[in-house]
Amino acid sequence: MRGFAKRGLLLSCLLAGVLSIASSMSSAQNVSVQPLNVVGTLPTAEWEAYRSKFIEDSGRVVDNANGNISHSEGQGYGLLLALAANDRAGFEKIWTFTFTELLIRDDGLVSWKWDPEAKPRVSDRNNATDGDILIAYALAKAGTAWNEPRYTTAAQKLAAAIGKHTFGRSGGNVFLLPGAEGFNAGERPDGPVINLSYWVFEAFPVLANLAPEYEWTRVWREGVTLLQQATSGRVRLPADWLSIQSRMQTKPADGFPPEFGYNSLRIPLYLLRAGMTDLEWLRALKVRWSAENEGVAVVNVVTGNVRERLNDQGYAILSAALACVLDGTPVPDTLKTFEPQLYYPSTLYLMTKSWLGEKHPQCV
């Protein structure tokens, strides 16, 4: 109960907030994004298990927990994992589907939702910026790795569209809008609204190379600042959807559950993959996620109550990755064999696995 807070407690909370903002400001300036190789970091067997379960011959990545729809995010992960497995053929299929079915918007961004039961199959033509970033990033990496100019050209166009249409401004700050329409100030009462898990940090320097006219560095740094701001409260977890109308006091966006949910679970993964392992929040999260505590879960960021514990190995491995990086703990054997069931945790599993394979092979 926020209105119930004792004065002393409130004061110390406020002080902690101010301090953490001050420190976050400096640390956002100090952190940097480390490049990843990606290529060849995923064992063929694991990729084949994923591919045969979730990817159709047409190159469509199927979200089997979600009415078998496809989305730009899934296509982006698929591309990135195909690259990690060095599967050119698989990459080409996924790209063909993405290019012909979803890359149709007038502004050059990717429509996010494709439903085999709908007509037209693009059942929501809006973009989702994380999908755009994942796709552009995978194309850029693949273009370089396989020396394929078609990919590089497509990455360049998409990066420019992202920079042009999804970078929001407020005061002197530049941030990432979750979509080209509907989230900015003036487009909803509590706008701008952001989603911190849409910052795929590792992609920013790569895309900055392709579309240097846009302020990629300022945007990812703002992501770090906003993350630190949003995790400075008592529960220390950001809501998936945040109103940043007041940047120094983010709050859960209207109309969304005030939850650290399936979206935000990816934030630590993206931080780790980008090499931002120094952030203090990751240590706090590691403790929370450890088996002795509550583990990986959907948590109400206001009350701190757990709504749902997440046991799939795709979530457990996120916790294991934190333990590996921060304490040098190896990934437990129970998580070493990939058993794909559902699209999303399976994807997180391989995204984590491929990164561990590249940066921390000793843990796996």
Add this chain to the structure above:
Amino acid sequence: MRLASSAITIAVLVLGFAAIAQQVGPGGTQPSPAPSPAPGTPASPNQPQVDESALRYFASQGDTRRVNAEIARLRALYPNWTPPSDLSQLSSGPAVAVDPIIERLWNLYKEDRIAEVRAAIAERQSTDPNWKPPEELTTALNSVEARRRLTNASDSSQWRTVLTVATENPNLLTCVNVDVLWRVAEAFAKTDQANRARDVYTYLLTNCGNPGERLATLQKALTVLPETQVADLLQFERKTGEAPDNFDSIREELARRRVERASNDDKTTASAEDLAVVERLIRNSNEPGPVLVLAWYNYHHGNPARALELFKTALDRNGGNKAAEGYAMSLRALERIAEAEAFAYDWRDKAPENMKVYLDVATALLTQDPPPRLEPRVVSRIVPVVTSQRFPDGAQALGWYSYNTSQFATARDWFRQALNWRAEDEPSAYGLALSTQRLNDKAGFNAIVAQWRNRSERIADLADGTTPVRPGQPRVPQAQTTQPAPVQAETPRVVVERSTAVEVEPRVRTTTATGSTSGRRNCIMTRSADGMAPDAALTLGWCLMEANRPMEAVNAFDQAIRRGSARTREEAAYGKSLAYLRKNLTSEAAVAAAQAPQTGQRRVELGASILAQRALAAYRDGRYVETILALSERARIVPEQNDLMLIRGWSYFKLGRHKDAEKVFRAVQRTGYSEEASVGLNAVLEASIPNRQ
């Protein structure tokens, strides 16, 4: 040899794509410069452009088996297609060893498994970086992918993507891909470039030969182009040849649309030819659509009788709500308002328009002129609709209806209700002022006057005692209008039958309310009131009045007067007066009214009725001075209503008092009761201008 040789692009499209370059603008992806038209020959009229790329490739590889299979496939797809004659020249001597992957790629391509073709190429290249797929295949893949993107973009209304893809892939814009051409045309139209869209259709009609696709092209044009441009495209109709066009359906549709446009606009007339086309469409189909068009046309062009027939036809063809709406409106226009109300009632809940028509018709029914005989069930079904719809005009109409049937308390309630729903409704305020005045409700009257005297001259006049004019029309009291809410069951009433002015609705509901149903039965069986208890005799009297047997009712009322209490006697005397009034026995009515003292209000009502009947009787007999005397006497106790004012006017006129007559007619005209007043004024005018010839 190039795939593009089978692709026709034409200068007219280039014009269009030059415009895309501008329209996409500097911020978007840079479109390639306007493609120069391929010098290809236009397709022969009946032969679509066939993708021969795979065929030519197999031929160039000397793969006879594949060539024959491909020829068979293409023949199945395009029956009129003949294999190119130059295939043999492509075979470069003895067959070179065919790379097996090529065949696999073409097979996948033919099965439309494009992603897998791409994947196989990538796979091959990953092991053999110098390997390249045949150029024909690359071109074919690019085309297929472009076509898919264009189609998907078009399905999602991403018109700029459609135009960009078309610009970058001019080889798509051929008669093989008529669907692509249609989508490009639509994208032009949706981006405000109708002329470019027309150019695409023109290209198609000039170059592509399939008659079905040519007709469909015009159907597409109908959905996106202005009609004049569609009409221009009709010139490309091919009247001769193996498969001539028949664009008659397009002409008919254009004609139908012209009539449709004119159908809602009484200032626009449709040509006789166009109307004849719609008549033909009606005859040749069972659809309600064209019937409705012609029906509305007739409705709005002064022919409601024909409109009514057509709406009936449309109803028979399941024309639904619109047909019902028009049918009710036509009935109303034909002044068959009672029928209109009954019909519209059944349809009122089907759509908001139908409800609106019902409320309009019901309001018209209540306020129509001359006054109707409304059955109680009609009024009582209007009431709940007006109430649930909170329709102020309907409440006002019920107010006037009640007022004119002398149900002043009910009238007062309805006018109040109307003002609740529309506070600024001056006529309802006026009605409320009149009703409270008639009810001697001083507080109510003063309240409404205080609110309105600065806004309404006639309400101010009422308050100042200036001779008021009773608004509305006289009514035959037929039904008891129910209180606004809650809706009451029909109450027993006395029907006063004469259709002349100022009949009196007795306010005896409380005394007769009990046992009215049984009373009716009783009074049909009972022969004589002699020996009856006074209250029973009174009930019998009202019952006989209701059964329209006034002379028997007089006997019953007499029995009640002889033996009844003061209150019963008063009631019975009142009833007896009404009975005589109904028989037009004015003097007897006056005598009866004097048999027992009446309350002030009843005295006024009876007196006014008696005097009105006297005036009318005198008028009928040509005794105009007496008419005026009776009317003047009556005007001292109640305001004179329009119809009686007209009688007064005509009486003056007959007496040669033209100035007085004119004054009265003008007064009536100002209240809106103008048609009859105009007749009177014309008569005065005629009489006062001697011999205009």
